[in-house]
Amino acid sequence: MAQRTRSQQADRIRNLLETEGEAIHSHASASNARRYETYGATDDLEALRTDARSIKEDAIGRLPDLIDTVREAVEANGGTVYVADDAADANAYVSEVVRTGTEENGIAGDGETPSVVKSKSMTTEEIDLNDALETEGIDVTETDLGEWVLQVADDTPSHIVGPAMHISRPEIAELFNERFEPDEPFETAEELTRFARDHLGEHIREADVGITGANFVVADSGTITLITNEGNARKCAVTPDTHVAIAGVEKLIPTLSDLEPFVDIIAKSATGQPISQYVTMLSPPTDSPTLDFDRPDDPITGDGDGAADVPSGADGTGDPDRDFHLVLLDNGRMDMREDDQLRETLYCIRCGACSNSCANFQSVGGHGFGGETYSGGIATGWEAGVHGQESAAEFNDLCTGCSRCVDACPVKIDIPWINTVVRDRVNRSGESESYDFLVDGLTPDLEEGGLDPGKRFFGNIGTVAKVASATAPVSNWLADAGPVRAALEHTLGIDRRRDLPSFQRESLVDWFEGRGGEATSKKRAAEPRAQRGGVEASSKRVERAGSRADADGDGAALDREIVLYPDVYTNYVDVDRGKAAVRTLEALGVPVRVPDLPESGRAALSQGMIATADRQASELYAALAEDLDAGRDVVVIEPSDLAAVHREYERLLPEGSVERLRANSYEICEYVYGLLENGADPETLSTGDGAEPVAYHSHCQQRTLDLEAPTVAVLERCGYAPETSSAECCGMAGSFGYKREYYELSMDVGERLASEVEGAETVVASGTSCGDQLETLLEREVPHPIELLAPGGYRA
Amino acid sequence: MTVDTVGRFERALEGLDVGLERVPAAEATDRIETIVQEPAVGAPLPFEGVALPGSVTTAPTNRELEAAETGVTPVGFAIAEYGTVAVESTADGAEPISLYPERHVAVVAESDVVPDISAGFDRLADGFADGRDSVVFATGRSATADMGDLVHGVHGPGDVHVIVLEDR
Ligand code: SF4
Numbered sequence: 001m002a003q004r005t006r007s008q009q010a011d012r013i014r015n016l017l018e019t020e021g022e023a024i025h026s027h028a029s030a031s032n033a034r035r036y037e038t039y040g041a042t043d044d045l046e047a048l049r050t051d052a053r054s055i056k057e058d059a060i061g062r063l064p065d066l067i068d069t070v071r072e073a074v075e076a077n078g079g080t081v082y083v084a085d086d087a088a089d090a091n092a093y094v095s096e097v098v099r100t101g102t103e104e105n106g107i108a109g110d111g112e113t114p115s116v117v118k119s120k121s122m123t124t125e126e127i128d129l130n131d132a133l134e135t136e137g138i139d140v141t142e143t144d145l146g147e148w149v150l151q152v153a154d155d156t157p158s159h160i161v162g163p164a165m166h167i168s169r170p171e172i173a174e175l176f177n178e179r180f181e182p183d184e185p186f187e188t189a190e191e192l193t194r195f196a197r198d199h200l201g202e203h204i205r206e207a208d209v210g211i212t213g214a215n216f217v218v219a220d221s222g223t224i225t226l227i228t229n230e231g232n233a234r235k236c237a238v239t240p241d242t243h244v245a246i247a248g249v250e251k252l253i254p255t256l257s258d259l260e261p262f263v264d265i266i267a268k269s270a271t272g273q274p275i276s277q278y279v280t281m282l283s284p285p286t287d288s289p290t291l292d293f294d295r296p297d298d299p300i301t302g303d304g305d306g307a308a309d310v311p312s313g314a315d316g317t318g319d320p321d322r323d324f325h326l327v328l329l330d331n332g333r334m335d336m337r338e339d340d341q342l343r344e345t346l347y348c349i350r351c352g353a354c355s356n357s358c359a360n361f362q363s364v365g366g367h368g369f370g371g372e373t374y375s376g377g378i379a380t381g382w383e384a385g386v387h388g389q390e391s392a393a394e395f396n397d398l399c400t401g402c403s404r405c406v407d408a409c410p411v412k413i414d415i416p417w418i419n420t421v422v423r424d425r426v427n428r429s430g431e432s433e434s435y436d437f438l439v440d441g442l443t444p445d446l447e448e449g450g451l452d453p454g455k456r457f458f459g460n461i462g463t464v465a466k467v468a469s470a471t472a473p474v475s476n477w478l479a480d481a482g483p484v485r486a487a488l489e490h491t492l493g494i495d496r497r498r499d500l501p502s503f504q505r506e507s508l509v510d511w512f513e514g515r516g517g518e519a520t521s522k523k524r525a526a527e528p529r530a531q532r533g534g535v536e537a538s539s540k541r542v543e544r545a546g547s548r549a550d551a552d553g554d555g556a557a558l559d560r561e562i563v564l565y566p567d568v569y570t571n572y573v574d575v576d577r578g579k580a581a582v583r584t585l586e587a588l589g590v591p592v593r594v595p596d597l598p599e600s601g602r603a604a605l606s607q608g609m610i611a612t613a614d615r616q617a618s619e620l621y622a623a624l625a626e627d628l629d630a631g632r633d634v635v636v637i638e639p640s641d642l643a644a645v646h647r648e649y650e651r652l653l654p655e656g657s658v659e660r661l662r663a664n665s666y667e668i669c670e671y672v673y674g675l676l677e678n679g680a681d682p683e684t685l686s687t688g689d690g691a692e693p694v695a696y697h698s699h700c701q702q703r704t705l706d707l708e709a710p711t712v713a714v715l716e717r718c719g720y721a722p723e724t725s726s727a728e729c730c731g732m733a734g735s736f737g738y739k740r741e742y743y744e745l746s747m748d749v750g751e752r753l754a755s756e757v758e759g760a761e762t763v764v765a766s767g768t769s770c771g772d773q774l775e776t777l778l779e780r781e782v783p784h785p786i787e788l789l790a791p792g793g794y795r796a
Numbered sequence: 797m798t799v800d801t802v803g804r805f806e807r808a809l810e811g812l813d814v815g816l817e818r819v820p821a822a823e824a825t826d827r828i829e830t831i832v833q834e835p836a837v838g839a840p841l842p843f844e845g846v847a848l849p850g851s852v853t854t855a856p857t858n859r860e861l862e863a864a865e866t867g868v869t870p871v872g873f874a875i876a877e878y879g880t881v882a883v884e885s886t887a888d889g890a891e892p893i894s895l896y897p898e899r900h901v902a903v904v905a906e907s908d909v910v911p912d913i914s915a916g917f918d919r920l921a922d923g924f925a926d927g928r929d930s931v932v933f934a935t936g937r938s939a940t941a942d943m944g945d946l947v948h949g950v951h952g953p954g955d956v957h958v959i960v961l962e963d964r
Binding site: 172223264276286 | 855858859862877878880885886887889890891892913914932933935936938941942943945946947950951952
């Protein structure tokens with residue numbers, strides 16, 4: 001597939017924002033909000049998620065066995081199993097089933113063409129079954145209302161669970177009025193639904209074959225599980241005498257008891273309902289009688305003498321008129337299973353929670369994410385696996401790696417990592433571009449191939465920042481100049497409407513050295529201060545700080561030593577928040593070091609430059625090893641850098657190293673919280689009057705790491721009344737917001753956040769990107785919480 | 797089952813806009829009679845001393861099923877936690893009878909109301925072991941938001957009543 005140019009992509013996104021954005025946002029964000037509520041009300045949520053994941057891990061691990069098991073079970077029930085290698089194979093098999101079925105039984109309805117009713121199934125979308133059947137002269141009707149709307153509109157699904165989420169009610173009414181020309185034009189959802197019910201009901205009653213997907217397939221009993229709210233899947237499965245269920249092989253789970261956690265969690269994650277209306281577990285062919293509405297006077301039970309004498313419960317063979325086929329689709333899945341990075345995708349239960357929690361998805365919907373069938377963050381894995389890398393490449397960039405979907409996913413899939421991996425693979429498969437020279441010198445040897453210059457630039461932002469800082473303010477002035485902005489836009493794709501970071505001449509590391517380094521910090525940390533409560537109190541604290549930590553914790557943290565990590569932004573751009581962190585820690589009695597340390601690899605990961613990130617991770621670990629040995633704590637200000645250490649390093653470093661780093665690294669406010677809990681005195685900081693309102697936007701990765709709460713707690717202990725934001729993301733994540741093709745999208749996401757916090761007098765944000773975005777939108781300063789808390793205060 | 801479990805079931809159903817009535821078996825036929833809207837079809841009730849009202853057609857024809865306003869069926873068990881009833885696929889047509897008409901009246905023995913989904917899965921496993929391996933967990937009323945707003949009663953019933961037989 002030809003890649004779109006930047007401006008084509010920008011146009012497309014602008015168009016989606018205008019046409020589908022509103023409908024998508026209202027549905028996706030409502031489902032997301034309900035999910036939070038239901039997850040919050042579920043006591044054993046974590047256990048459920050862990051359970052669900054381990055069942056999937058196990059099932060995918062022994063998939064070939066499960067295929068044998070299900071074949072035996074279904075055949076013992078009287079049905080047939082067919083494993084289809086690819087789309088063409090599956091489609092040919094289904095066409096054949098429909099053809100022989102109608103040849104044997106005649107055509108059920110009035111028409112002369114065989115007819116099929118379908119219940120929503122992404123798997124049949126994946127193989128384009130409808131087109132294939134129609135080519136064979138078979139009528140296909142979608143019976144899920146959303147899918148049917150798409151069929152009428154000749155559109156494609158934009159969401160795994162709510163396929164027509166992007167079409168608003170008035171649009172549906174207009175479409176239906178045009179197509180069906182009712183006597184009274186349709187207007188309300190009620191009218192539209194009634195019409196659909198009657199229209200589709202007739203199709204179902206007359207259909208020759210019912211086709212459904214399957215949410216899960218229990219291997220040892222041959223049970224198909226269909227989960228719906230409308231009831232159409234049940235009707236499609238049990239009304240016609242032939243039922244074909246089509247499912248990816250990954251839907252197999254071993255036993256009935258393995259089904260329980262999934263039944264319990266799938267609706268919670270999908271729509272925030274405790275359970276879906278219909279969880280249908282069929283081990284077909286079932287005992288339920290087939291219905292033949294063409295023979296209205298026949299009893300449904302088939303024999304004339306009533307059903308009262310038929311014992312309820314199964315006789316094990318099912319209704320003899322029933323015919324059942326289970327089509328298990330491979331289509332790349334068995335290869336995904338062998339792929340260490342894509343394998344996790346197969347754990348996905350297609351609930352769509354990741355899409356709902358994604359700020360970009362909430363703005364543009366699934367059509368913006370590209371791919372042929374699947375949409376949203378996890379679509380990258382699915383598309384790369386079933387349709388090939390190019391299908392996943394195009395809009396893979398819409399994943400900013402914010403990680404909010406990781407908390408939403410019921411099977412704990414690291415969706416951003418899958419996106420990073422595919423991005424890396426796409427990078428490597430690209431062709432070399434002509435303006436490589438611009439970023440030569442930035443290109444690490446490890447990243448071969450024609451890496452996009454914008455990616456290379458942002459992936460090496462540390463080097464860029466170092467040079468820019470050394471040449472500031474000239475570099476800043478230059479960066480603002482028109483011709484330079486045009487060149488940046490043309491070559492690197494940096495949108496010229498975006499404020500660029502302003503690099504400071506004096507880095508945090510230099511400032512810290514300049515004021516006397518560690519020795520000075522030690523002195524300051526031990527210094528008695530008037531505001532700490534008098535000489536006596538102070539000297540006691542100094543004493544305590546000098547002794548080793550006592551086990552019960554009182555004052556224990558006060559003899560810690562800290563390495564403050566100078567991330568690229570804190571070191572070169574937002575130096576003030578670094579200074580504020582140093583002053584705060586010292587005021588709480590802890591001396592600090594600010595060594596010059598390597599980049600974390602976060603920036604490289606955002607661009608899919610895994611080899612570079614891998615090298616940087618090793619370098620950072622090596623640089624910190626001695627401090628870790630000496631028992632020093634590593635304190636990080638930028639949440640995305642901390643997230644790299646806590647989340648992604650397990651993919652990059654040996655297990656032992658990750659554990660040590662993880663156990664000893666903290667986010668700044670989390671650390672301050674620990675100090676206060678251990679007896680440090682908040683009075684030495686800039687405290688509020690007890691109820692001073694502050695709007696606080698945490699940061700996406702900070703929230704995924706559960707670090708919003710400690711910051712809120714610190715603000716509260718220091719006399720503020722923080723209100724947290726509920727928007728998922730600021731829309732700037734990493735370099736995303738700078739890119740020309742995503743500028744409008746970034747602003748759309750940002751505006752949702754800005755409108756939440758704009759009324760507050762003080763707004764603070766933990767992330768650099770979040771702060772930048774909010775400053776632009778609110779046109780005022782948005783400091784880091786630590787700047788508010790530092791002695792002397794932010795407004796001072 | 798304890799009164800508490802049925803109480804919990806009732807509260808869950810309330811949240812789903814599904815009515816629950818607790819009646820002794822001897823009064824069940826009369827109660828069902830007042831709830832059904834005719835024409836009504838039903839699957840025979842396997843509870844001792846409980847018969848379907850005369851107005852309910854059992855072993856309906858396809859035409860009768862299609863025309864029915866109400867379907868009355870027994871359910872194997874119910875799950876209090878979510879307000880779920882477990883409808884089994886039986887040869888007497890409980891499944892289509894519970895699905896096609898606009899109103900579904902589900903009859904369950906009090907002793908078959910289990911507290912939570914995990915107890916429900918235990919019951920399910922027992923049934924599977926006995927060959928009852930096709931079951932629908934139906935919770936509340938059929939619903940869709942695909943036409944822009946939430947609407948009840950799409951392909952399944954838009955109105956559900958549950959009768960709990962106190963002494964069974
Ligand atoms: S990746 Fe997780 S959250 Fe997304 S659809 Fe799959 S299971 Fe649901």
